[in-house]
Amino acid sequence: xxxxxxxxxxxxxxxxxxxxxxxxxxxxxxxxxxxxxxxxxxxxxxxxxxxxxxxxxxxxxxxxxxxxxxxxxxxxxxxxxxxxxxxxxxxxxxxxxxxxxxxxxxxxxxxxxxxxxxxxxxxxxxxxxxxxxxxxxxxxxxxxxxxxxxxxxxxxxxxxxxxxxxxxxxxxxxxxxxxxxxxxxxxxxxxxxxxxxxxxxxxxxxxxxxxxxxxxxxxxxxxxxxxxxxxxxxxxxxxxxxxxxxxxxxx
Numbered sequence: 001x002x003x004x005x006x007x008x009x010x011x012x013x014x015x016x017x018x019x020x021x022x023x024x025x026x027x028x029x030x031x032x033x034x035x036x037x038x039x040x041x042x043x044x045x046x047x048x049x050x051x052x053x054x055x056x057x058x059x060x061x062x063x064x065x066x067x068x069x070x071x072x073x074x075x076x077x078x079x080x081x082x083x084x085x086x087x088x089x090x091x092x093x094x095x096x097x098x099x100x101x102x103x104x105x106x107x108x109x110x111x112x113x114x115x116x117x118x119x120x121x122x123x124x125x126x127x128x129x130x131x132x133x134x135x136x137x138x139x140x141x142x143x144x145x146x147x148x149x150x151x152x153x154x155x156x157x158x159x160x161x162x163x164x165x166x167x168x169x170x171x172x173x174x175x176x177x178x179x180x181x182x183x184x185x186x187x188x189x190x191x192x193x194x195x196x197x198x199x200x201x202x203x204x205x206x207x208x209x210x211x212x213x214x215x216x217x218x219x220x221x222x223x224x225x226x227x228x229x230x231x232x233x234x235x236x237x238x239x240x241x242x243x244x245x246x247x248x249x250x251x
Contacts, residue, residue, distance in 0.1 A: 010037045010141035011238065013207070014090060015245040023188060026086045027078055030140025031181035031198035037141075038174040039208035041167040048164045055161055056117045059125055060168055066126040067133035067147075067173035074137020075180045081138065087249050090139040093146065094242035100149055101235035105228060121154045128153075133173045145238070159227065 013033040017024055024032075078086060132146035147169060152162050182197040189195055193202035 010034065010136075010139075011094070011145045011241055013037070014140050015241055015248055017203075018245065018248050025186075025188065025198075026083045026140075027181070028186060028188060028198045028200075030078060030086075030138070031178070032200050032203055033140035034136070034174045034181070035178060035199050035201070035204040036207045036211075037170050038178070039204060040211040041170040041174070043208070043212050044163070044167045045171065048167065053161060053164050055164055055168075056156065059117060059122055059157075060165060062122055063125045063129040063151075063165070064169050064172040066128075066130035067136075067169050068176040070130040070133025070135075071137040071173045071176050072133075072180070074134040074139075076137075078138045086138055087245065089135065090141065091242050091246055093135055093139070093141070094238045094245070097145060097149060098235050098238035098242065101231050101238065104149075105231055105235070117156050121156055125151065125154050125157075129169060129173075132169075136173065 010033040013036050014029055017029045017032060021029075128150040129147055132150065135141070135146055147166050148162055151157055151165050152159065157165065178199065181199055184197050186195070186198045190200055190202075193200055195201065
């Protein structure tokens, strides 16, 4: 998911964890999901670094700082908000992103011209990433699904750079929130697993190993998948996840 579309696996992991482990609190779901997202993003970054895709490190530093601030704010509020509010934020976010993705299908796809890094886009990107980090800290979706379409709107960011930026920020922003989740004591501890605070590292390890295996296929598909088809698939996935999460939570 994150290699193909630049979005984090948290989009799928949040409803999946809610289904398989209904006893998990939303904070535990978010913490485990974010940990998985960090691991998957690190795997993707090893491939991106090998491909030597050029990015603006000035933008990366500013946007990562914005995301860390947003993630910390979302993390603290997740312990205040009612679970219904957190699930509602997740579902609404998925629906908005799905609609936005479908609307983009009607527009003609044009290759962006080379544009120099400018202060306006740097400031706009920082604001976007703070918002993305805030929602990520509350819901555990990682932030990539939110920031991928937002970062793509910046004039100097080209399509092939979006996944690189978002994977970097998923790692940097996610690590910031992990400190909080690891340091807080959790009432629910799964037997025969290794868990620290709200993060169950046994579950995280299993999923990350699976992500490592499938990443080889994802990277090959990334270069062959047409952008319009990729956007269509992304929109359908987001729409399905929103509906599925609502059904799972209501049952």
